[in-house]
Amino acid sequence: MRTGVASAAAVSAWRLPCRVKMVVFLEQLVNGLTVGAVYSLVALGYTMVYGVMRLINFAHGDFFMLGSYLGYTMLVTVLAQSSLPLWAMLCLATLISMGAISLLGVLVERMAYRPLRKSSRLTAVVSALGVSIFLQNAAMLIWGARYQAYPPWSVPEVNWAPGGVHVSLMQLLIMGISLALMVGLYMFVQRTTVGAAIRATAIDHDTARLMGIDVDQIIRIIFVIGPGLGAIAGVLLGLYYRQIHFTVGWSYGLKAFTAAILGGIGNIPGAMVGGMLLGILEMLGAGYISAAWKDVFVFLILILLLIFRPTGILGERVAEKV
Amino acid sequence: MSLLELKDVRIAYGSVEAVHGISLVVERGQIATILGANGAGKTTTLRAISGLIRPRSGSIRLGDTDISQIPAHEIVNRGIAHVPEGRRVFPTLTVEENLKLGAYKHRGHPDKVSSNTGRVYQLFPRLEERRLQLAGTLSGGEQQMLAIGRGLMPDPDILLLDEPSLGLAPKLVQEIFRVVREINGQGVTILLVEQNARLALRISNHAYVLETGRIVLSGPADELRRDPRVKKAYLGEK
Amino acid sequence: MTLSAPLLSLGAVSKNFGGLRAVDSFDLNVKEGSITSLIGPNGAGKTTVFNLITGIYRPDSGSITFRSSALIGMLPHQVVEAGIARTFQTLRLFENLTCFENVLAGQHCRCKAGLVACILNTRARQAEEARAHSEAERCLRQLRIWHLRDELARNLSYGDRRRLEIARAMASGPALLILDEPAGGLNERESDELMDIIREIRDSGITVFLIEHDMRVVMGISDHVAVMEYGRKISEGTPEEVQKDPAVIEAYLGTDDEDEQAEAEADAEAGESVQ
Amino acid sequence: AAKEPIRIGLQAPITGPWAYEGEMARNCVQIVADEVNKAGGLLGRPVEIVLGDDQGSPKQSALVAQRMVSDKVAAVVGTYGSSINDPASAIYERAELVNIAYGSTAEKLTEQGRKYFFRTCFRDDKQGAFFAAFAVDKLKAKRVAIIHDNTTFGKGLAEAARRPILEQKKAEIVFYDAITPGERDFTAILLNMGKQNPDVLYFTGYYSEAGLIIRQMRTLGIKATFVGGNAAVNDEFVKIAGLNMAAGALQTQEPLPTDLDYPQSKTFLAEYIRRHKEPPSSPWPVYAADAFKAIAAAIEGSGSTDSKVLMNYLRNSLKDYPGITGPISFDAIGDREGAIYLAYEVTADGKFVPLR
Amino acid sequence: MRLEFTKPASFIRAHSAWFIGALILAAAALPLFISDYWTDVCVFWGINVLLGLSLNIIVGEVGLFNMGQMAFFAIGSYTTAILSERFGVNLWLLIPISGLIAAGAGYILTGPIIHLRGDYLLMVTIGLNEMIRITLINNPFGLTGGPNGLIVLDQFRIFGHVIQRPIDFYYLVWAAVALLLFCLGRLQRSRVGRAWNYVREDPIAAEATGVNTRWAKTLAFTLGAGIAGAAGTIFATKMMVISPDSFTFMESVILFCIVILGGMGSIPGVILASGAMMVLPELLRNFAQYRMLLFGLAMVIMMIFRPQGLWPSRRWMTRLKEGGGE
Ligand SMILES: Nc1ncnc2c1ncn2[C@@H]1O[C@H](COP(=O)(O)OP(=O)(O)OP(=O)(O)O)[C@@H](O)[C@H]1O
Ligand SMILES: Nc1ncnc2c1ncn2[C@@H]1O[C@H](COP(=O)(O)OP(=O)(O)OP(=O)(O)O)[C@@H](O)[C@H]1O
Ligand SMILES: [Mg+2]
Ligand SMILES: [Mg+2]
DSSP: OHHHHHHHHHHHHHHSOHHHHHHHHHHHHHHHHHHHHHHHHHHHHHHHHHHHHOOOOTTHHHHHHHHHHHHHHHIIIIIHHSOOOHHHHHHHHHHHHHHHHHHHHHHHIIIIIGGGTTSOHHHHHHHHHHHHHHHHHHHHHHHOSSOEEOOGGGSOOOEEOGGGOOEEHHHHHHHHHHHHHHHHHHHHHHHSHHHHHHHHHHHOHHHHHHTTOOHHHHHHHHHHHHHHHHHHHHHHHHHHHOEEOTTHHHHHHHHHHHHHHHHOTTOHHHHHHHHHHHHHHHHHIIIIIOGGGHHHHHHHHHHHHHHHSTTOSSSOOOOOOO | OOSEEEEEEEEEETTEEEEEEEEEEEOTTOEEEEEEOTTSSHHHHHHHHTTSSOOSEEEEEETTEEOTTSOHHHHHHTTEEEEOTTOOOOTTSBHHHHHHHHTGGGTTOHHHHHHHHHHHHHHOHHHHHTTTSBGGGSOHHHHHHHHHHHHHTTOOSEEEEEOTTTTOOHHHHHHHHHHHHHHHHTTOEEEEEOSOHHHHHHHOSEEEEEETTEEEEEEEHHHHHHOHHHHHHHSOOO | OOOSOOSEEEEEEEEEETTEEEEEEEEEEEOTTOEEEEEOSTTSSHHHHHHHHTTSSOOSEEEEEETTEEOTTOOHHHHHHHTEEEOOSSOOOOTTSBHHHHHHHHHGGGOOOOHHHHHHTOHHHHHHHHHHHHHHHHHHHHTTOGGGTTSBGGGSOHHHHHHHHHHHHHTTOOSEEEEESTTTTOOHHHHHHHHHHHHHHHHTTOEEEEEOSOHHHHHHHOSEEEEEETTEEEEEEOHHHHHHOHHHIIIIIOOOHHHHHHHHHHHHHTTTOOO | OOOOOEEEEEEEOOSSTTHHHHHHHHHHHHHHHHHHHHTTOBTTBOEEEEEEEOTTOHHHHHHHHHHHHHTTOSEEEEOSSHHHHHHHHHHHHHHTOOEEESSOOOGGGGGSOOSSEEESSOOHHHHHHHHHHIIIIISOOSEEEEEEOSSHHHHHHHHHHHHHHHHHOSSEEEEEEEOOTTOOOOHHHHHHHHTTOOSEEEEOSOHHHHHHHHHHHHHTTOOOEEEEOTTTOSHHHHHHHOHHHHTTOEEEESOOGGGOOOHHHHHHHHHHHHHHSSOOSSSHHHHHHHHHHHHHHHHHHHTOOOHHHHHHIIIIIOOSEEETTEEEOBOTTSOBSOOOOEEEEEOTTSOEEEOO | OOOOOSSOOSHHHHTHHHHHHHHHHHHHHGGGTSOHHHHHHHHHHHHHHHHHHHHHIIIIISOOOOSOTHHHHHHHHHHHHHHHHHHOOOHHHHHHHHHHHHHHHHHHHHGGGTTSOHHHHHHHHHHHHHHHHHHHHTOGGGOSOGGGOEEOOOOOEETTEEOOSHHHHHHHHHHHHHHHHHHHHHHHTSHHHHHHHHHHHOHHHHHHTTOOHHHHHHHHHHHHHHHHHHHHHHHHHHHSEEOGGGGOHHHHHHHHHHHHHHOTTOHHHHHHHHHHHHHHHHHGGGGGGGHHHHHHHHHHHHHHHOTTOSSOSSOOOOOOSOSSOO
16 A cells, blocks of 8 residues: 555654754755745735735736746847856846836736725735736746746756755755845835835725825835745746746745745735745655645644634734724 | 815715715814714815815815815825824834824935924823834823824824814813814914814814704804804703 | 622623733622713723623633623623623624614524524524514614614714614613713714613613713713723722712813813903904 | 538647647647648548637536537547546547547546547556566666656556556565645655665656656755656756756657657658647647547548447457557557557757667 | 515515516526537536535625635535445435535534634635645545546436436536525525624624624535535536546635625625636637636626626625725
8 A cells, every 4th residue: 555655664764874864854954945935935925915905916926927937038038149147147037027027016906906906805806816817828828838947057056965965056045035035125114114104004005195105106016026026036946946837826826825824914024934834844744744645734734823823923913902 | 365275075985975065264373173963074074185085076275276186195295184083093013103104205304204203202292101112002092192193293284183082081182182272382273073062162263063064054163162053963052 | 789789790800911901800890770880091991891791802810790690701692692782982883784684683692593494484483583673673763773774884874873783782682781982972962862872771671881981971871980090990989979089080080170261261252252 | 612521529728737738739630630631631521620628627628528519520539638538538428429538548548338438548557567567677676666746647657557566576666655746846755765765766747847856856866767657758858857967867658759660650740840840749649640540540431420430440440550659459448559668768968769 | 574674675676576487487498499518518507506606605695715615515526426336325315415524524624713814714725625635636545536536427317317418417407506596595584694794794793792603604614515515416427527626726716706706695696607707718719728818807807897796795885995904
């Protein structure tokens, strides 16, 4: 029986020398954190839009997917012709993709969400799902239904194995960039006046207006930042795994949304913690239980966690004041 | 020229008209009061002045410009501050952040912001004690003080106050009214909406009585105070 | 004072929120058939006391007994079933339902029909439904809003909404009615009408326990007044006694002198002050 | 006057996650249909393809099948996935409409006693058995790891490969688990597998994941020989894995069109490349073309478009019809006869060559 | 005294008998005039209506977010397949049995999470959907047949007539819809239906006026799961083959959209919207690969032009509260 084999594997894992187990664990951890960093970046987009508009932007995963494709297209078409050094090409590809996706984000907000701002929240959710289906199929039509691969020359292949633990440059880059972006974003929201305006808008649109805050503009800013971060995550993902497909928005979007909920939706550090935790949980599930049952395990933990912390790890526990 | 003037303003929510053509005038330096039963349209009128709702027709003039089509965030810059009904402070922001947001139009002028903050603290010493506390944890009275203080931050020419005494203990009501008078003394024109007609008429110069979206009475506050209709309907006197 | 046991009695009830002691060993007895008021500065913990009684929060310590049975541990709907109904400080109506449906909510706990009975529309269910309807009608009439029965709650004026909330509470046929600032946002004439209604409710045999900041209302209708500050009871007695208590004046009422003077002044000036 | 065309259905996932397979199937069938029409059609009538998009969803598949039936097509080519095919072929069976699958390899499909169901692709168990023999006898593997992707095809093939190995007892299955398709990080499962020191990894999923798996596995320093199922290794696989990592990867696979010496394979491939710039990236669409050719042959051979006649013809009279993927004959239950599998290797310059 | 106080007090209600009579006649005659294919489209429409109504109880009536309704549908379908194929249980019996098992699962699974706030509940129900689907794929105890799924060979028989052709299923499914409509209509106008609406409007106020909100929510979830489970029996016999691919998250999402698109809590809305979601892609078939693109666009446009839904249950005046807050 298959379960027999799986448990035999688990049992023999116990017999491995302690050091090897440690190395394997550390390696799992590095990988979990890398995946988690991508989840976090995407989760930020969910959380920011949710925080300000109370909208679960189901199209966010697709911004991420399009970001990945755009980065790819920039690299293989325009930039490949140039004589720029690799790092400059990568930066340019990322920036261009980010700019384009931000623009798209603002456009989608204007066309599909703003007309619904005064309607029930679920109305906008359905609209977001419609946008998601639209973008996904648009990507399929533009880039084809087949998998595309980032060209090999675009990926810096640098690997280390300190103490037997495999770490690659891309992994460090992903973790580093994600962390920097998240800290930067957190500072921006906590320390600047515009950040305070964002927080105020998140609490109460009308009162924010009375302070002289242009709510439409704040929402535009949110739709520049959220999809922009998604695009960066998309390019990073493309570089790390190379292959991209139009369905990646759904699968990663769902994961990132899970991460945002896990951390407490609407909360920026929460998105980060949630993403990392999800990455690690997946790694634990696949590594120590069974990859086939991994998602069941992850969702089980998530549900248990929410039973005890109904608003996520860092979500405010506002018992509704009566 | 009067500071604020509404002419035949009609306001509707969806297809339901809530205010059926009201006209009123607020002179510079005055305290003007709008009295009226619940649902008469007082809040609606203030929301139209501050731009939160577009009136269906009519004009709202601040000085010599019509502001009825200008978005709310622009109107603040032109000198109207609105302290909304039910305080509406930002509960998860600190007292000081709330005040800073009030001075959003002065962003980029930190010294202006800090001198205004100082002025508010002078008016409400209690807020200074709590400047780093989250606004949501303030008591009702303190929140009202914060809301008013926040309204003063953009240096408004005219302050719209919507039921500042709502839900406050008697002692605090007295304090709030004392401060409103003090603010007016500093040269800020005030348009006040109140249920507590007795107190409101006592401090204001001019008053309007609004009933189901229409102005039914207006005049100097002292006159209205002695008007039998007002006495009967709002002061509970026979 | 009679010797009969009070309808509701709170013994040394405390409640903390994080580090904040919102209610601090609070004792109170509410006598059957009375109108009892609870007053105190903002944030004193009055609403919290109501939430403790009605099961929305659970006290950290102390006892709450109603008709000599313990309330602690009951869920809010069980408290209603036991005979305590309430209104909220900030209105909580079912905005998109009609007034009639709003009031029928009160009768929910007095009916028994389950899923199957409702689908089969049994005789018992029909009888029960008819009873609920007539009860709801009675409450709407008592609060003088019967003519608004088919209006959606959100289309009502504020004063009518306040009444609707009271009607909804009354519909559960409570022995004790708890009102949180029923006159908040009402003008003097409206609150006069409200006072009449509250008296009428009391006279129909329902005990009333209310929070109010409007002293005209409190002093006008209460049989008994308790005063709270920082979660503690600082005074208690008849309206007159409480009004004279220096602690209450200091903490809550303030001195009205200044205003009286001002009023006198203004009256005197009246003749000349033509602006 | 133009003759009324003969309508032949093509059921394929034109949208949805398998859209690229559907698209290629459509391209392939179009080529052979054009060929037939250029040669004067069937029975003197032109052929028309009726396209039905099943989105890779069973429910849509049932609907498409019903529409094919309502549209009175002569026969149907389709469809791709086994679990998608199953409800459709149940409907075709009831309507007595010949349907020839091109990508549905699950054994159970032909074992339900359906009379009108055929397939031009080969069953999982044939490939599984080939792998078992190849791994144990050729590669001398003692410790075998199998990873599938929990799709009907991937899991079916994995099971089919595991069964004979367990029975023969000459090698040990040291690891057996599944990944989730659509994900990209498989390091956790690969690390786990690596702890078992397998000699061979058989991955039975698709190239998109296969490319990632071989790269992640090599990055982690796992040396096991990588063998892919017939959906795992192709040009895209090499692109995703990177040439340095992909080189040396093996796969079990029917002979590729490029390695077939039949003239029809060569012309077909040339035409495909002319139209679409590159050869089809997976083997299945070519089977769709063959399914179409088989139907065409049956119509031409029996001189009828009646489904019952076609069914009998396909089962009894069609012998070694020269298809693009080799001679086509169907056995008693509708499976294609004579599966030939080869092991291919990815060379250092990214070519696929049959392993000798 | 007014007994007609709940739900669309519209024109149609005033003449309901005529309308319903005409509608039933038209519906009964319809399959005689359309092809088997369109009859089949109507069969799946009917199954979607059953599912939509089951979800509407949860989302529309009680206001609980649920994007995992397919989990219960799957449980019902698999129960049918397993019990029918392995134990030869009669299909008619399996309708209530599948319903009860799915309801039981709904009761047990949602018990611990029912108190979660909107979006958190949404997430968890998505999780439940995925958990059930993956479990089915992983073939626990060899019960579910893994990704291949299971076959259902048995057929409904009524007085010796086998329900097999599209038209047979058409009558079966729409009879089930009619029965369900009747029951739900009764519920909407009863104590239970009102309790659900109270919870949707304001759970705290509902609790404080004596409604056991936990009971109301759990009842809705259990009933919704049960109906979906019973619908699973019909689906399984119609499809003859069921596999995890039929119960993906995307299917749940479409179902969720149906309820919102119809107008939350509106029964005719659900019928219309599931029709639209069913027929629209069929009409777009000629656009081949542009089909889903246009479908997505259509969803956005429908929401923008009818944010209150195709057939709102009440004149839900759009809430003028400006976005944000709550
Ligand atoms: N957002 C809204 N949507 C629809 N109608 C509204 C809305 N807000 C207010 N109304 C209606 O407009 C009318 C006037 O309301 P408004 O709030 O201006 O009254 P008010 O005089 O401020 O009363 P209060 O003393 O209760 O504050 C009322 O009939 C009210 O029901
Ligand atoms: N759910 C809660 N979480 C945290 N603190 C709370 C909560 N509910 C009440 N408090 C705090 O408890 C204290 C008492 O609040 P409460 O609402 O009982 O005051 P109150 O006497 O009703 O005041 P008011 O007259 O303004 O309504 C306040 O400081 C309040 O902030
Ligand atoms: Mg107001
Ligand atoms: Mg209170």
